Amino acid sequence: MMRILFLTACLFWAWVLQAQFSYRQMEDGVLLHPDPSLSGNAASVRVRVLSDKIIRVTACPGESETKSESLMVLPQTGKPVFSLSEEKPGKLLLTTPALSLWVDLSTGAIAYAKKNGDMLLKERPVTGRALVPAVFEGQPLFRIKQVFDTQPEDAWYGLGQHQEDMYNYRGQQVLLFQNNTEVAVPFLVSAKNYGILWDNYSLTKVGDTRDYEPLSSLQLFDKQGNQGWLTATYSNEKNSPDTGLVRAESEINYAYVNDSKLHLPAGFKPDNGVVNWEGSMSSGIEGVHKIRLTYAGYTRVWIDEKLVFDKWRQAWNPGSGVINFDFKKDKKYALRIEWIPDGGESYLTVKCLPPLPPKDKSSFAFDSEAGEQLDYYFIEGNNTDEIISGYRQLTGKAVMMPKWAMGFWQSRERYKTQQELEEVVTSFRKRKIPLDNIVLDWSYWREGEWGSQDFDEKRFPDPDAMIKKVHDQHARIMISVWPKFYEGIAVYDSFMARGWLYKRNIADRQRDWIAHGYTSTFYDAFNPEARQGFWDLINTKLYSRGIDAWWMDASEPDILSNVSPQRRKLQMSPTAPGTAAQYLNAYPLQNAKGIYEGQRSTDPGKRVFLLTRSGFGGSQRYAATIWSGDIATRWEDMKAQISAGINFSLSGLPYWTMDIGGFSVERRYEKPNEADLEEWRELNTRWFQFGAFTPLFRVHGQYPFREMYNIAPDNHPAYHSMLYYNRLRYRLMPYIYSLAGQAYHKDGTIMRGLVFDFSSDKAVAGIGDQYLFGPSLLINPVYTYRVKHRNLYLPHGAGWYDLYTGQYYEGGQTINAAAPYGRMPVFVKEGAIIPAGPALQYTDEKPADPITLYVYGGRNGHFSLYEDEGVNYNYEKGQFTEIDFLYDHLSNTLTIGKRRGSFPGMLAKRTFYIKLITKSHPAAFDFEERKGRRIKYAGEKIIVKL
DSSP states (O other): OOOHHHHHHHHHHHHHHHHHHHHEEEEEEEEEOTTTTTTTTEEEEEEEEETTTEEEEEEESSSOOOOOOOSSSOOOOOOOOOOOEETTTTEEEEESSSSEEEEEEEEEOOOEETSSEEEEEEETTTTTTTEEEEEEEEEEEEEEEEEEOOTTTOOEEEEOOOOOOOOOOTTTTTEEOTTTBBBBEEEEEEETTTEEOOOOOOOOEEEOOOEEEGGGGGGETTTTBBBBBBEEEEESSOOTTSSSSEEEESOOESSSSSSSHHHHHTTTTTTTOEEEEEEEEEEOEEEEEEEEEEEEEEEEEEEEEEEEEEEEEOOOEEEEEEEEEOOOOTTOOEEEEEEEEESOOOOOEEEEEOOOGGGTTTEEEEEEEEESSSEEEHHHHHHHHHHHHHHHHHOOOOOOOOOOGSSSEEHHHHHHHOHHHHHHHHHHHHHTOOOOOOOOOOSSSOTTTTTTTOTTTTTTTTTHHHHHHEEEEEOEEEEEESSSTTTSHHHHHHHHHEEEEEEEHHHHOOOOOOOOOOOOEEBOOSHHHHHHHHHHHHHHHHHGGTTTTTEETTTTSSSSSSSOOOHHHHHHHHHHHSSSSHHGGGGGHHHHHHHHHHHHOOOHHHHHHHHHHSOOTTGGGGGGEEEOOBBBSHHHHHHHHHHHHHHHTTOOOEEEEEBBSSSBBHHHHHHOOOHHHHHHHHHHHHHHHHHTTTTSSEEOSSSSSSSHHHSSTTTTTHHHHHHHHHHHHHHHHHHEEEEEEEEHHSSSSSSSSSHHOOOOGGGTOOOOOOOTTTTTTEEEOOOTTTEEEEEEETTTTEEEEETTTTTEEEEEEEEEEEEOOTTOOOEETOOOOEEEEOOOTTTSSSOOOOOOEEEEEOOOOEEEEEESSSSSGGGGGGGOOOEEEEETTTTEEEEEOEEOOTTTTOOOSEEEEEEOOOOSSSSOOOOOOOOSSSESSSSSOOOEEO
16 A cells, blocks of 8 residues: 555656646757756756767757857757656656766756766756846846766866966866967866867856955955055065055955056056065965966065965966965965066956865856857767767868978068068078978058058068069968958958948057057957958958968957956947857957858868967867967976967867967067076977977067077087977878878867876876877977976876887886987887878978888787878868778787778879887887888788788
8 A cells, every 4th residue: 555655646746747847859859848946047948969979958048049050069960869758757868879868857957977877977956057137238148157066086178278287177267268378168078078068159167167256355464463464565676675665455456458557556667666465364264275366577476485486477468377275274374475567567466266165076167158048068978089079070170281281380470571581481491491381470561551461562572572482492471460450541441331340449549559559440250241351351462462371360359458358348349240248259260260261262272271369169160270379488388388288179179389489588588698598598499399299380489589590509409409300290291191181080189188098097187298199199398497307107008118219118107207408208109100201391392202100019009191182172072092000919910001092193102111119129210211121002901020
């Protein structure tokens, strides 16, 4: 009887729940109607099955979805396979061949598990979702938030490119706001092999989304012990910091342009002055607090007389950093903050976050300022590569870059004259330094005609002859194009008349930094007619002359540098599709779209190449390579680029680069003494070594000039090392271009965080200063001055060979590797097959023949050599070749597979040389050609006994 009563009660409550919280199966998933009071104001939740491993979730305040077509995610096709059942009262089970989703009918919360039941991720019920009404520019929208709970040992990566030298974002906060050096990509990847693509373009916080609090959120004490503030001392004499104005201050908040002018004391001179804040601090909360600084100039922080923060950034472009400090409850810690602004525009903020509550330590959230509905995609994979593939299924293929882009690029802040640029290319050829691309950066136009795209005839008297001369020397030329227009020039007038320009910066009469200052604005890249107009402009003025590629600067859009998000939104209002709040972060995506589609329609036979300072989810489909912006020239800035580049690649975009040597230079390097000169040379040497193993290899920056022969004479070890790695890059071109082929055809990633290939090795979760370049090369940049060794971890699951000696090491250990001045530690994975081509001065100087196959024995290995025409889009039509190399360890044989595919101009016959490297027969990777076992190949399968 009791059993019958129990079953009756269960059926009754199931009927009540189903009646109150209904659902309806759809062709591609399920539509839920949860209780809005329990589902964060969502009256309807849709769960769509896009594939076995990709789920889309939307939550709306009403019955109907209101969001317009996504700018980031492409339309998806296919017929999903799934089943839906009500396994428990109020609980739905949705299964695909790879996933099991538990859906709560009352809250609409979803739990994601693998098909075998292993839990991956859960939407937090009741308090996890929020759609809060908000109004922007008179339009009703919502602030949107979703909290996810996950496993205690999880780790999170991706989210674009950021400069705080964080790798694993667990427990951290990431702000998605496009800025110089900061790139917002709303895609998070987990070490547990899932990803979240958040389809929202507005200002967004990810991870720990609590608001940072002012410094006064801590208990502060001045130098005399008085509670409530620190002692702030201002001096215009750097060597006498204890004299001058003294104030009681409890907040440090010079965050945006003009803040310091409004709030620094009268008479203080940021160009020469120094500020010290002194006293002590405590917290009534035990645990690790985050103290976050944004800074420009020199900033140092001491806690209990220990230096815990020591940074510099150019005065006009602030950086950021976080101090993680473990507070004991109510214990006082001596605090001193020293700030030397080092420039007229001054930036410094100090803010704080207390420890995460225990319930949030295994959670992360997306919190967006504006949107019409909650919209995200869950992607599961067996490994990180599969997750990235899912991201590209949603947002587009990473199109092939021209082969020449894989070579070396030379640039400086700008070549001021035609003669300067031509002389650099000529010098490279005379010195036999390999080179493929020269860059003409900003200000080739007349001073007051930014946006005209006209050359200043006094400095560039014959641009057509300049371009021809570069081409005649077998190099390409990239040119800078900004979305910026000075008021009053003909193009400005034309665009303004058509409604294509943002007007607020003009109305504000805001002047830029050139000479006396000019008023300017940007075009609205969200307007398809404006995009076409911008392409028509640069096509007529530049592309028709023979320009090869585009440098798209300030594409955030940086209408005025260092403004608050609120001011950026005002400067962008109105945008063509809607409020600036809603579309804030998508500008660089639309800007790239216009040029990519414009060039492909004008010249469909030539690959587009875009270098842009900002990007968004989907940028890879528009041939966009993103660089890390105007970074500074310090050792810590070099180190920060490693984790920045790895996380950017983990965001699904395979092409990334940086200014080798850093862009903005400390004054001590401009007119260096002997000691500073040697540090400058070593810094550039180490950075160059690192840069040779990034997806794009380019040197750029302010004075001093960045050509290697201007950094050091040709008898200096810096010059020798840079030339060595330049030539090594070209020898590795068959390997590197094959990685580019894999990035398109197989959704591969070139710059691979260790979680890609060694996710089962828990030791790699926090290693953000090492990575794999392709599947085989372990790269370990040296980022400390004067060191000759560095500790590095050799991941478990493979053995490792020293590239330079062939010495073998077991995996799963940390070693202190040799790092002499001229060499960066590089290790090769056991089982690797690395094709090396002939020495080159430019990528298309000669065919990749002969190729030396370096085979690293000890376990089975595979590599696929990819080739195509290198400059056009015929690969999209199937015109490319692949040759598989398979090494069998037990039989000690190498199989060279039958060639697949063809393309015009391919090598029908070629020669391979095979060099086997083993534990017992170590050998260096060297520059010798035509050495090893010689094999003639005509496209048919060959098995070689080694």
